[in-house]
Amino acid sequence: MRKILLSHGEGGLATERLIESVFASKLSNAYLAEMEDSAIFELDGKKYAFTTDAFIVEPVFFPGGDIGKLAVSGVVNDLAAMGAKPLFFSADFIIEEGFSIDKLDIIVESFAKELKEISAVLVAADTKVVPIGQGGDIYIAVSAIGEVICEVGTHMIQSGDEIVISGDIARHSAAIISVRENIETEPTILSDCAPLWDLVNTAFESDAVIHAMRDATRGGLATILVELSNKSDTGMEIYQEKIPINPQVSVICELYGFDPLYLACEGVMVFFTAEDNAEKLLSVLKKHNLGKNAEIIGRVNNDIGVILHTPIGGKRKLIKLEGEQLPRIC
Amino acid sequence: MRKILLSHGEGGLATERLIESVFASKLSNAYLAEMEDSAIFELDGKKYAFTTDAFIVEPVFFPGGDIGKLAVSGVVNDLAAMGAKPLFFSADFIIEEGFSIDKLDIIVESFAKELKEISAVLVAADTKVVPIGQGGDIYIAVSAIGEVICEVGTHMIQSGDEIVISGDIARHSAAIISVRENIETEPTILSDCAPLWDLVNTAFESDAVIHAMRDATRGGLATILVELSNKSDTGMEIYQEKIPINPQVSVICELYGFDPLYLACEGVMVFFTAEDNAEKLLSVLKKHNLGKNAEIIGRVNNDIGVILHTPIGGKRKLIKLEGEQLPRIC
Numbered sequence: 082m083r084k085i086l087l088s089h090g091e092g093g094l095a096t097e098r099l100i101e102s103v104f105a106s107k108l109s110n111a112y113l114a115e116m117e118d119s120a121i122f123e124l125d126g127k128k129y130a131f132t133t134d135a136f137i138v139e140p141v142f143f144p145g146g147d148i149g150k151l152a153v154s155g156v157v158n159d160l161a162a163m164g165a166k167p168l169f170f171s172a173d174f175i176i177e178e179g180f181s182i183d184k185l186d187i188i189v190e191s192f193a194k195e196l197k198e199i200s201a202v203l204v205a206a207d208t209k210v211v212p213i214g215q216g217g218d219i220y221i222a223v224s225a226i227g228e229v230i231c232e233v234g235t236h237m238i239q240s241g242d243e244i245v246i247s248g249d250i251a252r253h254s255a256a257i258i259s260v261r262e263n264i265e266t267e268p269t270i271l272s273d274c275a276p277l278w279d280l281v282n283t284a285f286e287s288d289a290v291i292h293a294m295r296d297a298t299r300g301g302l303a304t305i306l307v308e309l310s311n312k313s314d315t316g317m318e319i320y321q322e323k324i325p326i327n328p329q330v331s332v333i334c335e336l337y338g339f340d341p342l343y344l345a346c347e348g349v350m351v352f353f354t355a356e357d358n359a360e361k362l363l364s365v366l367k368k369h370n371l372g373k374n375a376e377i378i379g380r381v382n383n384d385i386g387v388i389l390h391t392p393i394g395g396k397r398k399l400i401k402l403e404g405e406q407l408p409r410i411c
Numbered sequence: 412m413r414k415i416l417l418s419h420g421e422g423g424l425a426t427e428r429l430i431e432s433v434f435a436s437k438l439s440n441a442y443l444a445e446m447e448d449s450a451i452f453e454l455d456g457k458k459y460a461f462t463t464d465a466f467i468v469e470p471v472f473f474p475g476g477d478i479g480k481l482a483v484s485g486v487v488n489d490l491a492a493m494g495a496k497p498l499f500f501s502a503d504f505i506i507e508e509g510f511s512i513d514k515l516d517i518i519v520e521s522f523a524k525e526l527k528e529i530s531a532v533l534v535a536a537d538t539k540v541v542p543i544g545q546g547g548d549i550y551i552a553v554s555a556i557g558e559v560i561c562e563v564g565t566h567m568i569q570s571g572d573e574i575v576i577s578g579d580i581a582r583h584s585a586a587i588i589s590v591r592e593n594i595e596t597e598p599t600i601l602s603d604c605a606p607l608w609d610l611v612n613t614a615f616e617s618d619a620v621i622h623a624m625r626d627a628t629r630g631g632l633a634t635i636l637v638e639l640s641n642k643s644d645t646g647m648e649i650y651q652e653k654i655p656i657n658p659q660v661s662v663i664c665e666l667y668g669f670d671p672l673y674l675a676c677e678g679v680m681v682f683f684t685a686e687d688n689a690e691k692l693l694s695v696l697k698k699h700n701l702g703k704n705a706e707i708i709g710r711v712n713n714d715i716g717v718i719l720h721t722p723i724g725g726k727r728k729l730i731k732l733e734g735e736q737l738p739r740i741c
Contacts, residue, residue, distance in 0.1 A: 196438075
């Protein structure tokens with residue numbers, strides 16, 4: 082009997098194959114075929130975005146956030162990546178029997194706080210309790226509707242575009258690893274988990290021409306670049322020494338043999354600007370609290386695939402991850 | 412330490428108290444305060460409905476349906492109850508490690524089939540895998556956006572309104588009980604689980620004036636009447652002998668001591684029509700495949716609470732259930 086494996090949920094090739102064989106064959110349509118972070122549809126001639134995500138992070142509390150903050154951030158960032166301002170949210174809290182109500186209280190509090198900060202509203206919610214499994218857990222499924230403020234999309238990426246990253250990479254995964262492995266760093270590595278709508282809106286208010294955006298979540302920066310390169314039929318080259326990374330995060334990665342290019346961020350947006358627009362965008366991002374580590378990391382070309390230029394002059398072709406290096410991170 | 416209990420998820424008073432103490436204090440807003448089956452919001456002056464539900468039924472396959480069909484039906488019916496035509500859906504499949512891919516295949520197939528029948532589209536989806544808990548389970552969280560075709564709502568219920576039910580009660584719960592308890596009936600009791608948008612749309616096309624609707628799901632007919640009576644500040648009286656019930660369902664209820672008034676339906680809508688409009692509605696419903704057992708069961712008055720008239724001339728005041736009689740039915 083074919084059975085579901087943990088790797089089927091990790092966002093890599095196993096997930097892709099499951100989705101292809103079980104879901105896509107039955108549920109395919111023009112909206113899902115776009116494979117963007119949010120679906121875009123029209124209501125009365127105006128464009129809206131709709132997205133969903135289920136969050137199953139372990140542990141539910143981590144330095145820099147918790148599953149409540151993560152759930153809002155993840156969904157906001159999927160809307161923001163499609164140029165949409167978050168409006169209305171729904172949330173389903175699926176809680177295992179035995180979960181602490183005090184913990185639930187903190188999680189709901191931080192969920193509410195993040196929503197408030199971006200002036201979005203939770204309009205529909207459900208709470209279900211499931212029998213105890215592996216020990217007091219909680220899953221949150223969130224959907225949200227946003228209004229498209231600026232039309233962007235993978236299809237707009239073209240040779241000559243410049244690639245700008247809004248912050249340092251791999252911090253969310255590194256924070257989760259630190260907790261799981263009981264590593265103490267000084268200072269503590271905080272997850273970058275944050276809703277990026279305000280940052281993206283600020284970018285729109287600059288006069289930089291933005292073609293596409295993607296938040297570098299599961300699979301990390303490398304995976305999203307490879308995906309977008311494949312989908313837009315372009316090549317990309319990025320420069321390793323330009324990619325911002327926190328020194329503590331580098332140490333954790335070396336210690337555990339993780340490649341930070343493949344570790345998840347939860348508060349980092351990758352922008353594709355029209356040629357010669359990156360500097361304009363960069364100066365605006367750097368003034369924003371969530372963009373102060375922003376950098377121009379590379380450009381789009383007419384080649385095939387994504388090439389990483391290493392500091393010593395080497396070239397490395399980036400590939401897509403088979404499975405997530407870390408399960409249950411978002 | 413205060414802990415989550417199964418009863419916190421059963422939709423009764425324990426759920427209410429949890430929602431009040433943990434969720435409402437932090438997330439309250441004008442949309443949630445309406446406590447309707449869907450939230451109604453405006454986009455460019457036009458009204459839309461948005462709703463969500465998480466499904467955790469045990470067993471996932473039951474006579475008359477499975478969790479896939481149930482998930483679409485439940486959400487469609489929450490939109491339909493607010494007069495909204497289902498448009499766009501999102502779904503999160505949270506699957507335990509070890510769940511059979513063949514079963515998943517059937518579930519996704521029936522999810523897709525139901526969506527197709529009502530011409531709605533799944534535009535956003537996520538699949539996550541969680542470590543094995545109590546043995547190969549699946550949870551589906553579904554959200555959906557609908558367009559309000561006819562404005563209805565609990566606030567429109569008034570003395571004189573007539574109460575019409577679209578079908579026989581308690582069938583979903585009875586079907587689940589039959590499977591769990593290994594009871595064989597001849598014929599098999601089938602869950603009534605069905606998306607009711609087409610039925611509701613047919614009702615709108617009659618010229619009956621409809622003030623409000625509610626699908627009689629968790630807590631059954633009694634619970635939703637008590638809720639609507641409280642909320643609309645009206646009294647209601649219903650007649651037991653008018654309430655349609657399948658004979659096999661009656662037998663199961665007697666055998667196990669369940670009150671069918673409190674058992675869940677998943678394909679039954681309760682309509683509140685303006686005075687003298689019930690007959691018009693009834694004749695239209697009866698012509699529809701999902702409404703052939705429809706009946707006028709009572710009326711709204713100026714009293715307090717919901718009174719059930721028994722066949723022998725007695726009166727019984729209906730109360731709200733403390734907890735669901737059956738956990739994990741939807």
